[in-house]
Amino acid sequence: MFGYVRIFKPxxxxxxxxxxxxxxxxxxxxxxxxYGLVSRLLLSYDAxxxxxxxxxxxxxxxxxxxxRCPFNPAKVCNxxxxxPESYRAAAALTVIxxxxxxxxxxxxxxxxxxAAAALACAFLRASYKKAAKRYPHxxxxxxxxxxxxxxxxxxxxxxxDRAADPSASALAALCTAHMPxxxxxxxxxxxxxxxxxxxxxxxxxxxMEKDLKNGGYNPFLLQYGVTSSEKLRQDxxxxxxxxxxxxxxxxxxxxxxxxxxxxxxxxxENILCDGLNAKTAEIREKYQDTHAK
Amino acid sequence: MxxxxxxxxxxxxxxxxxxxxxxxxxxxKYQEDSLASGPLADVARRKMEELDRAYDAIVAExxxxxxxxxxxxxxxxAGNGGYNAYGGxxxxxxxxxxxxxxxxxxxxxxxxMILDGIPIGSRTAxxxxxxxxxxxxxxxxxxxxxxxxxxxxxxxxxxxxxAAFNSLNNNSRGGYRxxxxxxxxxxxxxxxxxxxxxxxxxxxxxxxxxx
Numbered sequence: 001m002f003g004y005v006r007i008f009k010p011x012x013x014x015x016x017x018x019x020x021x022x023x024x025x026x027x028x029x030x031x032x033x034x035y036g037l038v039s040r041l042l043l044s045y046d047a048x049x050x051x052x053x054x055x056x057x058x059x060x061x062x063x064x065x066x067x068r069c070p071f072n073p074a075k076v077c078n079x080x081x082x083x084p085e086s087y088r089a090a091a092a093l094t095v096i097x098x099x100x101x102x103x104x105x106x107x108x109x110x111x112x113x114x115a116a117a118a119l120a121c122a123f124l125r126a127s128y129k130k131a132a133k134r135y136p137h138x139x140x141x142x143x144x145x146x147x148x149x150x151x152x153x154x155x156x157x158x159x160x161d162r163a164a165d166p167s168a169s170a171l172a173a174l175c176t177a178h179m180p181x182x183x184x185x186x187x188x189x190x191x192x193x194x195x196x197x198x199x200x201x202x203x204x205x206x207x208m209e210k211d212l213k214n215g216g217y218n219p220f221l222l223q224y225g226v227t228s229s230e231k232l233r234q235d236x237x238x239x240x241x242x243x244x245x246x247x248x249x250x251x252x253x254x255x256x257x258x259x260x261x262x263x264x265x266x267x268x269e270n271i272l273c274d275g276l277n278a279k280t281a282e283i284r285e286k287y288q289d290t291h292a293k
Numbered sequence: 294m295x296x297x298x299x300x301x302x303x304x305x306x307x308x309x310x311x312x313x314x315x316x317x318x319x320x321x322k323y324q325e326d327s328l329a330s331g332p333l334a335d336v337a338r339r340k341m342e343e344l345d346r347a348y349d350a351i352v353a354e355x356x357x358x359x360x361x362x363x364x365x366x367x368x369x370x371a372g373n374g375g376y377n378a379y380g381g382x383x384x385x386x387x388x389x390x391x392x393x394x395x396x397x398x399x400x401x402x403x404x405x406m407i408l409d410g411i412p413i414g415s416r417t418a419x420x421x422x423x424x425x426x427x428x429x430x431x432x433x434x435x436x437x438x439x440x441x442x443x444x445x446x447x448x449x450x451x452x453x454x455x456a457a458f459n460s461l462n463n464n465s466r467g468g469y470r471x472x473x474x475x476x477x478x479x480x481x482x483x484x485x486x487x488x489x490x491x492x493x494x495x496x497x498x499x500x501x502x503x504x
Contacts, residue, residue: 159435159436160435161428161433161434161435161436162433165433168432183336183339186332186333186336187333187336190331190332190333190432193432194432197432223435242467243435243438243465244434244435246464246465246466246467247434247435247438247461247464247465248432248434249469250327250464250465250466250469251327251331251432251434251464253469254322254325254327254328254464254469255328255331255333257319257322257323257325257328257340258323258328258333258336258337258340272469273469274469277467277469280467281467
């Protein structure tokens with residue numbers, strides 16, 4: 001996961017924003033408590049999304065306590081005092097995914113970047129082992145998904161749908177791991193699948209230019225047979241890619257209607273209905289701008 | 294039964310107008326085409342029934358009848374007609390009745406195995422449509438899109454295929470929430486100023502000297 005799943009602040013109510021910040025800060029604190037101060041740097045919006053989706057239907061109002069942020073002592077934050085389990089799970093998830101990403105980078109990149117990734121990997125190993133011991137199920141899901149992804153990449157899979165499936169299924173499995181069978185689980189699974197798929201496709205879209213230059217694996221380049229920078233900016237390619245992204249984000253937004261919940265649900269609505277779209281527009285503009293030059 | 298006001302997401306003192314608006318907004322969401330053809334069609338249908346019941350209960354209560362007891366829903370939504378299009382047993386003439394039954398009961402892997410067993414030469418429009426349905430349920434929207442459009446090309450007159458294609462196609466545009474109040478950019482400000490200036494000049498005054 002790559003930090004694409006964000007709120008769209010202009011459309012957020014103040015109390016929703018405060019709640020979002022509190023979730024974010026509490027996750028940061030939990031990371032620090034469980035995996036050491038440095039692991040707080042791994043904090044991501046994606047793990048925050050995981051907590052929101054997971055606790056969406058939880059009963060009762062969350063309880064908060066004021067505290068100071070260790071990175072910025074002048075700032076007073078709200079920390080949630082109940083419901084620590086989902087934060088612990090999210091912290092473990094953050095560490096596990098960061099470790100896999102570092103390993104992935106170590107395998108794929110060259111030179112200085114490879115060294116940096118190897119260092120990160122070595123650094124994360126102890127935390128990873130701790131997280132994997134606490135949440136063996138998470139580690140299994142993540143490892144299985146990485147393996148499937150590598151097979152697809154090695155086979156130069158030319159279908160974006162298939163290439164996105166391991167990440168999407170992994171997120172769906174991670175988000176529903178603790179849930180009992182039933183409607184709520186099925187709805188959450190569908191939303192998580194769509195978000196996972198969107199993140200993967202978004203990352204591929206964002207990297208098209210870079211992968212074209214370096215010869216890295218990119219499902220969109222293969223699916224549309226893109227071999228040159230001009231072809232990359234042609235309307236049919238851009239529209240095809242955007243269509244995949246829009247279909248995915250709209251499906252996530254439509255499905256959210258079936259999920260019940262309180263304040264957290266409104267934040268999710270903001271993320272799925274506006275946040276994803278804003279991010280897509282941002283990357284789309286990136287391609288249009290360079291085109292104009 | 295759950296509190297009908299909570300189902301509709303409105304306070305107890307909401308006006309009849311607010312009640313209707315809330316009902317319509319939710320009904321529109323639950324009856325979204327892409328939900329009806331996705332794997333959660335049954336959940337959407339149940340939500341819709343729950344909403345109908347809640348609406349009925351509130352209306353009955355406000356009319357002074359006994360509250361919350363009307364279990365038989367008398368209110369039938371006009372938009373409900375096409376809602377069960379996929380769920381009915383209307384495909385007696387179908388070549389793939391068994392595949393359709395499997396897709397509807399959620400056994401998409403089995404359904405796909407049967408479809409894949411059919412040689413490429415004898416794949417009909419219906420084959421592409423069903424393949425698309427399987428992929429849409431799985432969340433593979435790109436391939437679903439391709440297969441739906443192949444089905445429509447082979448059989449342009451078929452309304453079932455066209456509806457599936459259109460529902461996916463409607464989803465392929467950006468911005469789930471389209472109704473957003475327009476902002477005010479530099480151009481708007483300048484043109485408004487110019488208009489105001491013209492108006493002032495009509496009356497003999499001047500807002501922007503020299504213009």
